[in-house]
Amino acid sequence: MRKPIHRPALRHAVLTLLVALIVGSLYLPASAAPAAAPSGQRLRNLSGSLLIGFASMNNFWSMSDSAQYQEVARTEFNFLTPENAMKWDATEPSQNNFTFGQADQHVSFAQTNGMKIHGHTLVWHAQLPDWVAYGSWNSTTLTNVMYNHIDRVVNHWADGQIFAWDVVNEAFNENGTRRSSVFQNVIGNSFIELAFRRARAADPVTKLIYNDYNVETVNAKSTAMYNMVADFKRRGVPIDGVGLQMHLSGNGIDYNSLAQNMQRFAALGVEVYITEMDVGISSTTQANLQAQANVYSNVLARCKAQPACKAFQVWGIPDKYSWRTGENALIFDNNYNAKPAYYALQTGLGGSTPTPTPVTGTRRMQSYNFQSRYLRHQGYRARIDENVSPFEDSQFRIVPGLANSGAISFESVNFPGRYLRHRNGEIWLDANDGTAGFRSDATWNRRAGLANSGWSSYESYNYPGQYLRHSNYLMILGAVSGSLQQADATFREQ
Ligand code: XIL
Numbered sequence: 001m002r003k004p005i006h007r008p009a010l011r012h013a014v015l016t017l018l019v020a021l022i023v024g025s026l027y028l029p030a031s032a033a034p035a036a037a038p039s040g041q042r043l044r045n046l047s048g049s050l051l052i053g054f055a056s057m058n059n060f061w062s063m064s065d066s067a068q069y070q071e072v073a074r075t076e077f078n079f080l081t082p083e084n085a086m087k088w089d090a091t092e093p094s095q096n097n098f099t100f101g102q103a104d105q106h107v108s109f110a111q112t113n114g115m116k117i118h119g120h121t122l123v124w125h126a127q128l129p130d131w132v133a134y135g136s137w138n139s140t141t142l143t144n145v146m147y148n149h150i151d152r153v154v155n156h157w158a159d160g161q162i163f164a165w166d167v168v169n170e171a172f173n174e175n176g177t178r179r180s181s182v183f184q185n186v187i188g189n190s191f192i193e194l195a196f197r198r199a200r201a202a203d204p205v206t207k208l209i210y211n212d213y214n215v216e217t218v219n220a221k222s223t224a225m226y227n228m229v230a231d232f233k234r235r236g237v238p239i240d241g242v243g244l245q246m247h248l249s250g251n252g253i254d255y256n257s258l259a260q261n262m263q264r265f266a267a268l269g270v271e272v273y274i275t276e277m278d279v280g281i282s283s284t285t286q287a288n289l290q291a292q293a294n295v296y297s298n299v300l301a302r303c304k305a306q307p308a309c310k311a312f313q314v315w316g317i318p319d320k321y322s323w324r325t326g327e328n329a330l331i332f333d334n335n336y337n338a339k340p341a342y343y344a345l346q347t348g349l350g351g352s353t354p355t356p357t358p359v360t361g362t363r364r365m366q367s368y369n370f371q372s373r374y375l376r377h378q379g380y381r382a383r384i385d386e387n388v389s390p391f392e393d394s395q396f397r398i399v400p401g402l403a404n405s406g407a408i409s410f411e412s413v414n415f416p417g418r419y420l421r422h423r424n425g426e427i428w429l430d431a432n433d434g435t436a437g438f439r440s441d442a443t444w445n446r447r448a449g450l451a452n453s454g455w456s457s458y459e460s461y462n463y464p465g466q467y468l469r470h471s472n473y474l475m476i477l478g479a480v481s482g483s484l485q486q487a488d489a490t491f492r493e494q
Helices: 007-026 066-076 101-112 139-156 182-187 191-202 220-235 255-268 286-305 340-348 436-441 482-488
Strands: 051-056 079-082 116-123 164-169 207-212 241-244 247-249 271-280 309-314 365-367 374-378 381-385 396-400 408-412 418-423 426-431 444-448 456-460 466-471 474-479 491-493
Touching: 051 066, 051 101, 079 101, 079 309, 101 116, 116 139, 116 191, 116 271, 139 182, 139 191, 164 191, 182 191, 191 207, 191 220, 207 220, 207 271, 220 255, 241 255, 255 271, 255 286, 271 286, 286 309, 286 340, 408 444, 418 436, 418 466, 456 491, 466 482
Parallel strands: 051 079, 051 309, 079 116, 116 164, 164 207, 207 241, 241 271, 247 271, 271 309
Antiparallel strands: 365 374, 365 491, 374 381, 381 426, 381 474, 396 408, 408 418, 418 426, 426 474, 444 456, 456 466, 466 474
16 A cells, blocks of 8 residues: 655645745845946947957847847947858858858847947858868869859948958968968969959958967967068058957967067058957966956057057957857856956056045955955945945945944945845845844854955854855855855955
């Protein structure tokens, strides 16, 4: 016989599950909520005549977080490069069958939002359909295939709708010799020149660019590129610029050599574009994020110092969509929060981070995990944020604990009489209603910092073991486990 279900046990199980669900939901990270815009000014409004660009990913209009993606794209950037949608495999997947549906959507997004467009790319050995790469060609037939592709693609957006085209991409080896490709192997060295002449004939106003990686500093590869451009200029082969892709690591590059390299191209009379910048770091420690920010800001500084440098582009928006999976290479994190690299660009473009006016006798609470961020309230919800106006929202009076004078409470300078308290696991700024419950929820025991003993952590008077901490950028009351949460629960009173 089957054992009858023991009802109270079932009810207990259901209750436990419900409680777990409710409690669990209190501690949901804030990632579901759209990230706030970064403090300070948007990059595209700071950049003057320098174009600030990004690579727009495939189908960005139909992703689950498309609204957030488009908001950041449209507010921060004024230059757009389709990351994949204009490549040969996307635009001519089989011979003479041209498909522009995807690329047109990128173009129309850019046009709607006042962005210039960078076409990428006409002739490249990669993302090249098999029918081209493995066709049986001779020099004449392959040249005609290349001409037809250039004509049809460039003409689809004729008359300068595309501000600049990467006509040829990545044609050199590291030692400066030509890379093996169907174009190189069948047509020979002249394929680059033929492509540039054809592109000029197809659109007389678009800028024609040669684009490559590891050509940022003076080296064998960039010297081969230099010699080619010098030769083109001497012989009247049309070329307007070179693209330095700028796929870097947190170690950066030799910035003096970058400046010297850009200068020698400028002296030839061509423009320089930073076309695909990203900076890989293995993990998002403060030190790595800062190193990454320094690389971005050093490259930007050299570009700004060189009048021929016309654009600074990043190869994507949030880290999670970067082609460099797991390398945290971009200026927005997975949740579209601006990283130190973003703020480094903002500062480098001349934006200023507002400085707070400290009010005597009060304290700001600096986050140990994100040291440019401080505990503040926005409306009545507490979060950590850059120093954004009104600065009084991040100033607190530390007063004897409302529930116990051996502990402390935090009173807002902006709204005297309102205190930091927890309410169902969240942290709010609330008026003291005088009840015992309120007073103990607004009372904290200051402890040695969980992540660093020179700092402080705050344990709830009402719930020992639960600490004031942030989850992403929202303040919560939570148990702390692991070093990341310890860092999130550690503050410095300033
Ligand atoms: C990359 C894209 O980011 C990826 O989505 C794609 O799978 C491969 O290509 N140099 C270039 C870019 O010129 O086109 C490449 O983009 C990155 C390296």
